[in-house]
Structures are given as structure tokens and as C-alpha cells.
Amino acid sequence: MSLAPNYGPDQGTWRCGRCQLPLEQIKVPVFYLNSAFDVFLPRCPQCGLSLVPKSLAEGKMREVEALLEDK
Amino acid sequence: MILRRTQSLCPVCLRRLDATYVYDNQNVALRKTCPDHGSFVVPVWRDAKVQGSAIPAFKIWTRPKSPSYPALPHTEVREGCPFDCGLCPEHGQHTCTGLVEVTLRCDMACPVCYAGAGGMNAPRDPSIADILARLDALQRTSGRCNLQLSGGEPTVREDLPAIIGLSRQHGFGLIQLNTNGLRLAREEGYAETLAQAGLDSVYLQWDGVSDESFRALRGQPCLEFKHHAVEACTRAGLGVVLVATVVRGINERELGDLLRLALRFGPSVRGLHVQPAAFFGRYPWRLAEAPRLTMPDIMAALTNQAPELVRSDHFHPPACEHELCSFSAVYRRTSMDGTPGMEPLGQPAPCCPSVTATAPPPAAEGARAARQFTALHWKGTGKEPALAASLGADSFTRFLAQAGARQRFTLSCMAFQDALSLDVARVRGCCIHVARSDGRLIPFCLHNLTSGDGIRLYGIDT
Numbered sequence: 001m002s003l004a005p006n007y008g009p010d011q012g013t014w015r016c017g018r019c020q021l022p023l024e025q026i027k028v029p030v031f032y033l034n035s036a037f038d039v040f041l042p043r044c045p046q047c048g049l050s051l052v053p054k055s056l057a058e059g060k061m062r063e064v065e066a067l068l069e070d071k
Numbered sequence: 072m073i074l075r076r077t078q079s080l081c082p083v084c085l086r087r088l089d090a091t092y093v094y095d096n097q098n099v100a101l102r103k104t105c106p107d108h109g110s111f112v113v114p115v116w117r118d119a120k121v122q123g124s125a126i127p128a129f130k131i132w133t134r135p136k137s138p139s140y141p142a143l144p145h146t147e148v149r150e151g152c153p154f155d156c157g158l159c160p161e162h163g164q165h166t167c168t169g170l171v172e173v174t175l176r177c178d179m180a181c182p183v184c185y186a187g188a189g190g191m192n193a194p195r196d197p198s199i200a201d202i203l204a205r206l207d208a209l210q211r212t213s214g215r216c217n218l219q220l221s222g223g224e225p226t227v228r229e230d231l232p233a234i235i236g237l238s239r240q241h242g243f244g245l246i247q248l249n250t251n252g253l254r255l256a257r258e259e260g261y262a263e264t265l266a267q268a269g270l271d272s273v274y275l276q277w278d279g280v281s282d283e284s285f286r287a288l289r290g291q292p293c294l295e296f297k298h299h300a301v302e303a304c305t306r307a308g309l310g311v312v313l314v315a316t317v318v319r320g321i322n323e324r325e326l327g328d329l330l331r332l333a334l335r336f337g338p339s340v341r342g343l344h345v346q347p348a349a350f351f352g353r354y355p356w357r358l359a360e361a362p363r364l365t366m367p368d369i370m371a372a373l374t375n376q377a378p379e380l381v382r383s384d385h386f387h388p389p390a391c392e393h394e395l396c397s398f399s400a401v402y403r404r405t406s407m408d409g410t411p412g413m414e415p416l417g418q419p420a421p422c423c424p425s426v427t428a429t430a431p432p433p434a435a436e437g438a439r440a441a442r443q444f445t446a447l448h449w450k451g452t453g454k455e456p457a458l459a460a461s462l463g464a465d466s467f468t469r470f471l472a473q474a475g476a477r478q479r480f481t482l483s484c485m486a487f488q489d490a491l492s493l494d495v496a497r498v499r500g501c502c503i504h505v506a507r508s509d510g511r512l513i514p515f516c517l518h519n520l521t522s523g524d525g526i527r528l529y530g531i532d533t
Contacts, residue, residue, distance in 0.1 A: 003466070004466075005465050005466060005467045030467075032470070032471060035470070035478075037466075037467060037470040037471075039467055060467065060468055060471065061471065064468065064471040064472055
């Protein structure tokens with residue numbers, strides 16, 4: 001079993017607008033400042049479109065960005 | 072043509088004088104006249120020539136702030152700035168970095184020394200109780216600001232690890248040591264001892280890439296032991312900032328190579344900080360004839376000497392201190408294998424009045440951002456887990472924090488004020504405060520400021 005963190009949708013079920021397939025929790029490489037890290041995100045199994053849940057974007061990711069803000 | 076009005080000091084008698092910023096040929100200069108000692112003009116901003124993008128003009132180099140007064144002023148306003156420090160109720164900025172001078176002894180005696188330290192008549196070191204009182208006063212007034220242990224040369228004290236430990240207990244954001252690096256280089260295990268005591272970062276005086284520059288400014292060749300000092304800090308997990316005092320005609324042509332050297336050291340060297348020399352304390356020139364560099368001179372030197380790394384439009388004025396006191400830029404290292412490479416990060420902060428047409432943000436907000444920025448970026452690269460832990464972290468947060476901080480490199484410059492260049496508006500916006508034995512906090516430049524004859528504005532702290 002992978003130890004990569006798993007971030008599901010905040011609520012509801014999501015479907016890819018292009019492929020009409022339900023999103024699945026799939027391992028996604030996240031790139032930040034040229035470094036990569038694997039996390040599980042809701043992703044279209046066909047085209048790879050990924051959803052970053054609002055809670056993740058506005059929570060953890062924003063917090064780290066804010067901590068590293070330029071002076 | 073008068074560009075701005077302020078007040079300054081007579082560099083002879085240190086009385087307060089009205090002063091104006093005016094165009095002087097292609098330069099902006101600060102001009103003032105003492106009824107007893109005549110007129111004085113000092114260059115502040117030069118229309119420097121650079122490759123690529125132009126140096127920002129004086130008029131657009133602004134970053135307005137609404138003053139943030141001290142919650143707990145220590146003195147009253149009696150004679151007015153700069154005579155009532157401090158902090159007095161009219162001081163307009165909170166503390167970003169507090170300085171505690173733990174000794175005025177030094178194991179070098181550099182021809183250029185802001186503190187005039189290392190002479191035969193250095194006062195006795197402050198006791199641990201005295202240092203504790205200064206830390207308490209700093210914490211009371213300035214909360215969890217960053218702390219720099221300074222001097223003199225702090226490493227001449229055998230109890231420095233204990234002082235670092237006490238400082239850590241006060242909860243300061245970043246604990247940094249201002250040092251010449253001699254002891255770090257020569258004593259096996261010393262860097263580890265300081266790191267274990269709670270030190271985060273070393274503010275390592277490093278003026279250039281040739282021993283000629285070190286001989287001129289430090290009286291001896293230093294390159295070899297400075298390299299050893301960085302290596303020792305790297306092994307101990309301490310962040311290092313190289314700090315260059317730059318004097319026209321001595322070492323300003325080495326800035327590009329110094330930047331490349333800083334990058335070659337790898338991520339333990341967190342940044343290069345450039346200080347165009349101010350003339351107080353000890354220096355081998357007459358004040359009026361001292362070889363001055365302005366901030367645009369430093370911008371131009373970096374841009375012209377390292378065009379593959381730096382452009383002048385990377386630089387922005389500070390959110391924390393007054394805009395004429397510093398500039399900085401933050402980069403991401405593009406190579407982690409020792410070849411010098413970096414690219415600018417983020418959006419340049421607005422330095423144009425049209426962009427900042429709304430009410431200026433509170434100065435304290437800039438101080439908060441600068442404290443946090445400095446604490447994160449100047450720490451050693453082994454400290455990200457602490458950051459992640461502070462966020463209640465999982466592995467993804469640790470990754471974000473590490474990728475964010477580890478690869479970053481800061482390039483910054485701070486122009487101190489001496490008796491010729493002092494501007495009370497800059498002093499009121501100062502965020503670097505020296506904690507004195509009597510509980511006062513005094514802006515760094517005023518604490519060190521001397522007249523042309525070496526008379527101190529504020530007496531030596533004993």
C-alpha cells in the first residue's frame with residue numbers, strides 16, 4: 001500500500017467534463033519549484049485531468065506559500 | 072530642484088538640521104547646512120549605467136507604509152528624533168531583528184569596523200544577567216522578533232553556547248550569529264556545539280573573492296579560513312548568509328564573482344547580503360572624503376558583473392524598513408550541484424506610486440512578513456521539518472516546505488546611515504534595533520553613529 005497522502009473531493013462525486021467518466025483517486029505527481037511529490041487526487045482515468053480539492057488549495061498549499069512569501 | 076525634505080545631523084557637532092534631497096548633476100544627493108560648520112552634500116542615488124534593464128529612478132523607488140508605533144515605548148519624546156531613542160512613541164516601525172552585543176572584544180582588529188571593536192580598551196563583557204535583561208527587554212517590546220547575537224566578535228566568549236540557549240528559551244524566530252568565522256573555521260566541532268545550543272544561522276562577514284580585498288578591509292588574508300567556516304557550518308546544518316562590506320575602489324568589482332561563489336557553496340549558503348560601507352566606528356578615511364557607494368551602485372555592480380544571474384528589475388524596495396535603506400530579490404537555485412545558477416521567484420513588489428494608490432499598508436505588516444521571511448530563508452536547510460511540524464504536518468506539507476525553502480536564495484543589500492547620510496524619516500522606519508543594557512532599543516545606525524571626529528551620538532553601551 002502506498003504511503004502517498006490521499007486527498008479526496010471535499011464533497012459530492014465528480015465527473016470529468018470532457019470524458020464524462022467519474023474521477024478516481026489516482027496517484028498524481030505534483031511539481032513545486034522543480035521538485036516532484038506523489039499524492040492521490042481525484043483524477044480522470046482517461047484524460048488525466050486532476051482535481052485539487054478546494055480545501056487542499058486554500059489550506060495546506062496556501063499556508064506554505066504564505067509562509068514563504070517575499071518580504 | 073528639491074525632491075524631498077527631511078532632517079539630518081551636522082556631521083561635525085551632531086546637531087539636527089533641515090535637509091533636502093536634490094538633483095546634483097546626474098545624482099540625487101542629501102544636502103544640509105550647519106550654521107557653524109557649513110554645507111554638506113552626500114550622494115544617495117546615482118543614475119547608474121547597466122546592461123539590460125535600467126536601474127529604477129529615485130522617484131519611483133517607493134514603498135509607502137503607514138507608521139506602526141511601539142505598543143510599549145521605553146522613552147518619551149523630548150528633543151525629537153534622533154535624540155530620544157528608544158523606542159520613543161513616534162518610532163514608526165516594529166522590530167524585525169533585535170541585536171544584542173555580547174562583547175566588544177574581537178580576535179581581529181579590522182581597519183573597517185562599524186562597532187569600532189577589538190581595540191586595547193574594550194569594555195568588560197556584559198554579564199549573563201545583563202544579557203538576560205536585554206533579551207527580556209527585547210522580548211517584552213518586540214515579541215518573537217529575530218535575534219542577532221553580535222559584537223565585537225561573539226565567539227570570543229566561552230559562554231556563547233549558553234547565551235544561545237538562553238536566547239532560544241525566549242522564543243525568538245531566528246537566532247543568528249554575526250561573526251568573522253575564525254573560530255568556526257579553526258575549532259573542530261564548534262559549529263556543531265552552537266547548532267546544538269539552538270543557533271539557526273550564521274551571518275558571516277565575507278567581503279570579496281580576493282585576499283587583496285580582505286587585506287584592505289580586514290587587515291589580513293581571510294579567504295582560506297572563511298571557506299573552512301562555511302564548510303563547518305554546512306556540516307553542522309547551520310544556514311549561512313555571506314555579508315559583504317563594500318567600499319568603492321576596493322571590492323565593488325568582485326560582487327559578481329562573490330555571488331557565483333555563494334551559489335557554488337550549495338544550499339547551506341542561503342543568501343548574499345551586501346552592505347555599501349557606512350562611515351561610523353572605525354574607518355581609515357576622513358568622513359567627507361570616504362569612498363561611498365549608493366544602492367544603485369550595488370544594483371549596477373551586480374547586474375553588470377553577473378548578467379546571467381541578475382537583472383536590475385529583480386530588485387524591490389523593502390516592505391519593512393524605509394525604501395532608501397535596502398533592496399532585495401529572492402531566487403530559486405536552478406542547480407544543486409555547485410554550478411552557479413538561479414532564477415527570480417515571484418512577482419516583484421510594486422515600487423510604483425500608481426500601483427500603490429490605495430492607503431499604504433501598516434508598517435507592522437511589513438515587519439511581520441520580513442521577520443517570517445528572514446527566519447525561514449536564512450535558517451539552515453535541515454530546519455524544514457520544524458516548519459512542517461508547526462503546520463501540523465504530513466509528508467506533503469514537509470515536501471512543500473522543503474521544496475519551497477531549500478532551493479531559495481536571497482540577494483539583498485542594506486545601506487546604513489552615517490552622520491552625513493542620516494535621514495530622520497529613514498531612522499523612524501528602522502526595524503533593526505540594538506537592545507541596550509538600560510532596556511532601551513536603539514536603531515542600529517544611531518547606536519553606532521559617530522561624528523567625523525569619532526564622537527558617538529549614543530554612548531558606548533557598558
